[in-house]
Amino acid sequence: MIEHQKALKAVNTYLSCLVNSDYQMIVSLYSSDATVEDPVGSDILRGSDAIKEFYEHAVTAVTEARLTGDIRVSGDEVAFPFEITADLGSGSIKIQIIDIFRFDGEGKVDSMRAFWGQSNIQK
Amino acid sequence: MIEHQKALKAVNTYLSCLVNSDYQMIVSLYSSDATVEDPVGSDILRGSDAIKEFYEHAVTAVTEARLTGDIRVSGDEVAFPFEITADLGSGSIKIQIIDIFRFDGEGKVDSMRAFWGQSNIQK
Numbered sequence: 001m002i003e004h005q006k007a008l009k010a011v012n013t014y015l016s017c018l019v020n021s022d023y024q025m026i027v028s029l030y031s032s033d034a035t036v037e038d039p040v041g042s043d044i045l046r047g048s049d050a051i052k053e054f055y056e057h058a059v060t061a062v063t064e065a066r067l068t069g070d071i072r073v074s075g076d077e078v079a080f081p082f083e084i085t086a087d088l089g090s091g092s093i094k095i096q097i098i099d100i101f102r103f104d105g106e107g108k109v110d111s112m113r114a115f116w117g118q119s120n121i122q123k
Numbered sequence: 124m125i126e127h128q129k130a131l132k133a134v135n136t137y138l139s140c141l142v143n144s145d146y147q148m149i150v151s152l153y154s155s156d157a158t159v160e161d162p163v164g165s166d167i168l169r170g171s172d173a174i175k176e177f178y179e180h181a182v183t184a185v186t187e188a189r190l191t192g193d194i195r196v197s198g199d200e201v202a203f204p205f206e207i208t209a210d211l212g213s214g215s216i217k218i219q220i221i222d223i224f225r226f227d228g229e230g231k232v233d234s235m236r237a238f239w240g241q242s243n244i245q246k
Binding site: 010039040042062068072074075076098115116 | 159162201204223237243
């Protein structure tokens with residue numbers, strides 16, 4: 001069981017790091033052999049190097065990130081609904097996302113799955 | 124890939140059946156060997172009989188169920204945030220939940236995971 005406060009702290013750190021482009025802090029939230037599936041249905045990334053490379057690119061466009069509802073802490077996992085604003089140069093978009101973090105015994109995220117699709121992108 | 128409209132229809136059917144206590148319709152959304160984990164971290168139920176027994180009890184207290192944000196369709200899955208109101212006799216409560224449905228090739232739900240914890244219950 002992950003404690004509510006620890007899960008909330010990880011979620012808030014994650015969202016602020018997306019905005020601040022602090023991808024190294026994001027990598028430190030994950031265990032060394034963690035998996036990232038973003039979006040769900042795409043190839044699953046595994047391990048710190050792959051995760052670092054992913055976020056190094058992913059964070060560059062994010063200008064805002066905010067929770068849009070309660071975090072749901074359940075067992076070793078947390079699900080949370082959020083919205084990011086991304087500046088693509090040609091204009092900004094908003095994306096509605098739900099992420100799932102699963103925590104290991106050390107409180108590191110060992111699995112992340114991001115749920116979003118075309119219908120969640122607003123121009 | 125599940126189509127957005129099919130996923131949305133399943134979600135809306137599910138929520139209306141919770142309110143209408145139509146547990147048999149809920150069972151029909153699932154494949155015969157589907158799994159249900161509600162809440163995440165509890166024992167996983169498998170198969171129509173176990174799922175029917177679970178919902179036969181679960182639906183009795185639900186008086187309202189509504190989406191609180193976009194459904195997120197991603198690969199073969201959909202994540203959706205919702206709120207239920209339940210009448211426990213001694214008063215009503217609201218619970219903020221995020222469910223994940225995974226669909227098989229026939230469009231049936233073959234896995235459901237429900238994320239909610241103590242902090243999501245409002246009296």
